[in-house]
Amino acid sequence: MEQIRAQTKGEQLVVSAVFQNLFSKKIVGTIQSGLPSIIQIEIRLLEGGDRQILRKQLSRTILYDIWDERYVIESHDTIQAAQAYTDFEKVKAMTSRMENVILVPKDILNRNATYQIRMRVGIIPISSRQGDKVTDWLLNPNQTEENLASEDRSSGFKLNLSSLISLFVGGDKSSKYVSSWHSAESFNINDLK
Known part of the structure; x- marks a missing residue:
């Protein structure tokens, strides 16, 4: 996390942030293989350093359409249209x-x-449903390819499991990458602009 900034906008307390090093090569490979990745942002507002006033979670899904060669960012917690x-x-x-x-x-x-505002950000390269599917594939060692139908269309594509598994199985057993908690400077609401 590079920056967290609290400020007021109208009658609301708002937060802005800049994240760094969000995408590892494995995450980029996962996205470009056509599997979605979910960016989760956790925000906590603390009073007096320890009493939690608010816990908020935001998520953004990144999808790559391998047929149209375009990326789509969907935001599930705002009314903003997909980009x-x-x-x-x-x-x-x-x-x-x-x-x-x-x-x-x-x-x-x-x-x-x-x-004080505390934040952390994480990337989940596959959904839990897809994770279960990968586990099923791993338990069947004779299977090397799988025909997958896209959720949006009835056509499918061939998936090379060796490539897919190498994205997730490295030294790290978890497919979820989460940063440590980062804190903004403490503030008083009277001091914000």
Whole structure:
């Protein structure tokens, strides 16, 4: 996490952040193979350093259409429409930051208290359903290819399991990559602009 900034916008407390090194080679390979990856952002608002006022989780799904060769970013927690890009660098730029996410109305905060925002971000390269499918494939050692139908269309494609498994099975047994918690500087609601 490069930066976390609390501020007020209108009558709301909002947070903006910039993330760094979000995409490892394995994650990029997973996305470009056509499997979705989910970026999860966890936000906590603490009063006095330890009392949790708010816990909020945001998620963004990155999909790559191997047929149209375009990336789609879907945001499940806003009314923003899905965004499509043909360049992965643009996808990285768009998902490596968040701006003015509303946390709470500022009038519910104690004007004499000190607050802190803590955040962490993680990437889940496959859904749990897909993870179960990979586990099933691993338990059947005679199977080397699988015909998969896309969720959006009835056509399928051949999946080379050796390549897929190498993306997930390395030294790390978990397919979820989560940063450590990062904190913004403590603030008083009266001091924010």
